[in-house]
Amino acid sequence: MITTVTLNAAIDKTYYVDHFATGTMTRVPKMHAFPGGKGINVARVAHLLGEPSLATGFVAGSNGQFIEKELAKQGIGHDFVSIEGESRICLNIIDRSTGASTEVLEQGPCAASGDLEAMAAKVGELAARSRIVSFSGSLLQGVPSDFYARLIDTAKAAGAKVFLDTSGDALLEGIQALPYFIKPNEDEVAKIIGRKLEKESDLYESILDLIRGGIACVAVSLGEKGSIAGFEGQLYRIRAPRIEAVNTVGCGDSFVAGMAVGMSRGQSLEECLRLATASGTANALMEEAGNVRPADVERLLSEVIIERV
Structure with a gap:
């Protein structure tokens, strides 16, 4: 089973408007609302890819009840900790005139x-009954920056393989607990390493430094250009298929889901990277964040290019 942890779960609302401008009234002809937060997106995509998954984290108030109810409708297992207050709403406004x-x-x-x-x-x-535990997203108010590190230690002690996808101090503190897999972007790598990345070779060396430091697998997102990954001293350049993107929110979460599914199934690192990249690309074809059509993922697998560096 893949367990995902979303400490700051949300209702993701997407507004599709004909034209968006500040300081004016805007009518919304089309809207989607569904459970969100990075870890929930990972759980949803893993579920759509056919892998048993369960979402946990914090939920609060009527928004939290909506999150749990909608996940149940989607067939996604969940076991949250309920707290006082109200789970957040994350709004994505898409201007259809400009994209x-x-x-x-x-x-x-x-x-x-x-x-x-x-x-x-x-x-x-x-974690005691999971192959992979994936921690994703921002920390809730009142949560110390080293909390992910504590949870990573807990999950590792229970025998699970740990993924971490966050940013800022939560990432800097979290990697001290040596998760198995991380997915930073180039700016985050520079902060971790403590030096500016002037050229792509600097990124290569930084990834290898992280691996030598005890993190087994590092994948650095390059946006639509794909990613660069490192595992067991080997670097990989991954090029994503070219598509006409509909909505890029959630592509990184879908990438993490693909990696988790591949590793849960015991696939090779290259197969995992291929599934992760196809999943992230397939997400961009959907209006909703953290959503894929399995047929799109299957079709895109053969279009992913992986080269050893």
Whole structure:
């Protein structure tokens, strides 16, 4: 089973408008609302790819009830920790005249110390019956920056392989616990390493440094250009298929889901990277974030180009 942890779960709302401008009234002819947050997106895509998955994290209030109810409708297992307050709403406004996307993200509720203890216990319980535990997204208010590191230690002690996809101090602290897989972007790699990346070869060496430091697999996103990954001292350049993107929000989460599914199935690293890239690309063909059509993923697999560096 793949367990995903979303500490700051959300309702993702997407507004499709004919023209978006600030300082004016805008009518919304089309809207989608569904459970969101990076880890929930990972769980959804893993489920769509046919792999058993379960979503956990914090939920709060009526928005939290909506998240749980909608996940149940989608057939996605969930076991959240409920806290006081109201889960956040993340709004994505898509201007259909230009294709531009504008995101407005609420902060979310605040976790108390007792909530953190409940979450640590939940992760330990679920990790004991999971092959992979994937931690994704931002920290909730009231959660210390080293909390991911604590949860990673807990999940590893229970025997699970750990993924981490976050940013800022949560990433810097989290990698100290040596997760199995991380997916930073170039700016985040520079912050981790503590030096500016002047050229692509600097990125190569930085990835190898992270692997030598104890993180087994590192994949660095390059956006529509694909990614560069490292595993067991070998570097890979992955080129994504060319498509006409509909919505790129959630592509990174879908990439993580593909990696988790591939590793859960015992596939080779190149097969995992191929599935991850096809999944991330397939997400861009959908209006909803963290959603793929399995037929698209299957079709795109053969279009992914992987070269050893």
